[in-house]
Structure formats: structure tokens, C-alpha cells
Amino acid sequence: MEKVLFALEVEDGWPPVGVEGVWCEKVGENFQLKNVPFFIANIAAEDIFHAIPDPVNDHVFEFEIVKESGHSVIWLMNNIDLDITEFVDIVKALGCSYEEFSQYSLAAIDAPPEVDVDQLNEVIDKFEEKGINFAFPVWRLD
Known part of the structure; x- marks a missing residue:
């Protein structure tokens, strides 16, 4: 590599x-x-x-x-210093990988094509309501 x-x-x-x-x-x-x-x-x-x-x-x-691999990318920004341990645990359990760039309160999530998109959307919606910002620079899940 x-x-x-x-x-x-x-x-x-x-x-x-x-x-x-x-x-x-x-x-x-x-x-x-x-x-x-x-x-x-x-x-x-x-x-x-x-x-x-x-x-x-x-x-x-x-x-x-x-x-294209079929993978999607989700960017997360935690400007409110919210404990997102639950979010990380759920997305990892769904089969996503999670990388953090803590210096800038950022995370990048890799969502493989086999992820349950309904469950993923549910957890994203839940944390968006709490004030976490998300961006979807590559979204291939349907």
C-alpha cells in the first residue's frame, strides 16, 4: 500500500x-x-x-x-461536543467503519453496500436531531 x-x-x-x-x-x-x-x-x-x-x-x-465500489461516505461534524459513543457503536455494528479526526471534531464513515440503509438512516436522523451535522459526499445506498 x-x-x-x-x-x-x-x-x-x-x-x-x-x-x-x-x-x-x-x-x-x-x-x-x-x-x-x-x-x-x-x-x-x-x-x-x-x-x-x-x-x-x-x-x-x-x-x-x-x-465504483458501491460504498458510501458520510462525514460527521460534532461541533457541540456531544458524546457520540452510541452512534459509533451502532454504525460499527451495522458494518460501517468509522475514522475520527478529533482535532477538528470530524469523523468519516464508510458505509459498505450491504449495510441496512433504513437502520443507518434512523441513527443518522436521531443524532442529527441532537445537533450533529452530517454530509454525504458519496451516497450509493438505495
Whole structure:
């Protein structure tokens, strides 16, 4: 596995970083994403994508999805410092993976295609009502 660095467009201070490194495996001339991104939109875990890192700084500025994995990405922002242990336990029990970027009160959730979307939506709705913010940069569950 190797880290692939994606250049991020920062606007009004967001995202709080200019580059995100994600773990990938080489698949021929392409890459397969092996973790859930915090700031890279339009790509999910296990997607196979084509990208040519910039020869000067080795950052990816553009990519093309070659094969979608069926995974979805959910971003969570906990600006109210709510205890979300219950949320984390439920999404993990549903088969999702959960990664935290505690410095910015963020989490990234990988929802595989076999997850029970009704149960997932139920827990998201419950915590949204409590004040947690969610974004869905890749949603492939139906």
C-alpha cells in the first residue's frame, strides 16, 4: 500500500488542510482507495480510480473513477461536543467503519453496500436531531 496525496481546494479556511493523504493499492495503472477520506469528495473506499500525481509535488489534482465500489461516505461534524459513543457503536455494528479526526471534531464513515440503509438512516436522523451535522459526499445506498 502507498499513500496518495490529494490536493484540496481551501475556501474560506475550509477544509482546514490543503492536502489529504489516503491509503491506496496499485491496480494496474490505477489505484484502489483503501480508507475513507475526510475531505475528498466523489470517491469512496474500495473505488478504483485513475490519477496522475503532479510531477512537481506528487499531489493528485484530478482523478477519474474507473470502477465504483458501491460504498458510501458520510462525514460527521460534532461541533457541540456531544458524546457520540452510541452512534459509533451502532454504525460499527451495522458494518460501517468509522475514522475520527478529533482535532477538528470530524469523523468519516464508510458505509459498505450491504449495510441496512433504513437502520443507518434512523441513527443518522436521531443524532442529527441532537445537533450533529452530517454530509454525504458519496451516497450509493438505495
